[in-house]
Amino acid sequence: MNWIILIIAGLFETGFATCLGKAQESSGKESIYWWIGFFLCLFTSMFLMFKAISGESGLPIGTAYAVWTGIGAVGGVVVGILIFKEPATFWRLFFVFTLIASIVGLKAVSH
Incomplete structure (x- = not known):
């Protein structure tokens, strides 16, 4: 169950990074909504990480933190490519897949 909680926490980390990026792109009332989303995702992510x-x-904190940040990093790259139109170069995708392999490896060797 803790692994599921940790994965959800990592997804909320991606959410707060996405909200931060959208808040920077927007202005006025729309920006305020993105900032609210940022803080809600931030709190939820941290709380779920604590629960995990x-x-x-x-x-273990070392494994959990590495997986949590890894999920956030991979999610951030995917969101960057899909939403913020960042480049999807070969090397960028190669290193994202090595990061995913590392996350799976940490899960496999953790008790």
């Missing part, structure tokens, strides 16, 4: 590492059956 808490208790006797909690995940």
Whole structure:
């Protein structure tokens, strides 16, 4: 269950990065909504990360933090490519896939 919570926390990390990018692109009332989304995603992500590492059956902090930031990083790149029209070069995608392989590897070797 902690792994599922951690994955959701990582997705909310992607959400707060997306909201931050959209807040910078917008102005006025629209910008305020993106900032609200940013803080909601930030709080939710941090809270879920805390839940994933808490208790006797909690995940090790080093592994959980690496996976959490990895999910956020991969999500940030994907959102950057799909929403913010950032380039999808071979090397960029290559290193994203190595990051995904590292996340899966950490999950595989964690108890």
